[in-house]
Amino acid sequence: MLTQAAEDYLKSIYKLQEKGGKVSTGVLAQYLNVKPASVTGMLKKLKTMNLVNHERYQGVTLTSAGKAIALEIIRHHRLLELYLFRALGVPWDSVHEEAEKLEHVISEDVEARMDEFLGYPTTDPHGAPIPDKNGVVTQKAYFQMTTLHKGQSCVVAEVSDTDPALLRHLASFNLYPGTAFRVLDIAPFEGPFTIEIATENEEGQQAILGREVTKHIFVADVQDTEPT
């Protein structure tokens, strides 16, 4: 069994190399809240275990063995988030922190039982894909919300799960993965978005979202619609 620290390194390398190939020591250090020197030390260990490819000064990538472990931990994390949310009613904004500790500790048996209880889900409460038990991830295509134009409508696909305050803010507008909305206006000079959120009773709730917030929202099913 790997240590918790080693598992977190692998998970982080996976996430960072998804958007950008080779991962530099500095980027990884910042992501893990650790100094670059500590990263170098751990990469050496991971390399002797054949979990990463690493040439000095050249950045790091996962080997297929390393990737398999990373996906295993990510699967634990996302299943746990959804399980805690659905089965125990743990709030949307605290499941991440809780799962961060539990992911290293649950057995394959408990993982399988949660999966069954949840009906073999494919996304976590923040819209992130849950790798299947063989480590296959089905990543839906989506765009950062900042790329939307006035008048377009879409559906929330995924939101960042690390900042509880952001998640509470989104929840205050009922803005969850699966929620549909339309862009009514975008203020100039990188200003805020005004959107209309589709609600069950057809009324359409309005919300104003600052730029920082929209960077953490990803959308799909983008369509151009007639202005009302």
Added chain:
Amino acid sequence: MLTQAAEDYLKSIYKLQEKGGKVSTGVLAQYLNVKPASVTGMLKKLKTMNLVNHERYQGVTLTSAGKAIALEIIRHHRLLELYLFRALGVPWDSVHEEAEKLEHVISEDVEARMDEFLGYPTTDPHGAPIPDKNGVVTQKAYFQMTTLHKGQSCVVAEVSDTDPALLRHLASFNLYPGTAFRVLDIAPFEGPFTIEIATENEEGQQAILGREVTKHIFVADVQDTEPT
């Protein structure tokens, strides 16, 4: 926050001092699968944190602060065992091992939610009492099964939870906490017990339990009955 190792020491000291007051270094070492020298080292640390009373060569006891932490961990452990058993159907013989890792990692919020889901239970799947949220334990009076005499009937109160093979053996006879049985015979020279287990359809299943097994079973509601 304490380390996982420190929490395990406190939990173990609590359990050992329950039956026998002061706990010796050697006994604690054996219980934790660690060498006596390692125990001495940890006791020094725990003493500086005012969690234990320890005079060299004189054994160790918990301070009230240490006891509070021990009970907190034990509460986690037993709630987790029951939760895994009831909510996820984890088998009787593997909940202990699973809970051993999770107990150090769950939040007070998840603890409270499991407690609510379970209806504020008072005993775990092996019959051990669950301390309440204020650390109050209500320990039912019971006796080791070896103290029973031929003809007596009783109810299983608690069984040891550490050995999965033993638990599977007991399960094969449907012998769980709450199960009633009567002693039909005790073979001489520390021999095995023959018992009749009460079943729903009144038939009465017989079982033969060796001495080693009976040492791990604790019973209550002992009554002298007429031999049939």
Added chain:
DNA sequence: GATATAATTTAGTCATGCCTAAATTAATTT
């Protein structure tokens, strides 16, 4: 009461995983 035996503590090591400070290497400017 001296002596043997058992339990406990001390002393010195080792592996993890983090740190800071200094040295090295790579990338950018000029």
Added chain:
DNA sequence: AAATTAATTTAGGCATGACTAAATTATATC
């Protein structure tokens, strides 16, 4: 091409928590 700046690695330390071997203290035996 040389010099500056940034990224990365090396070197040396620290805290945990385990180990072994040796020294110490307590207990049992004669």
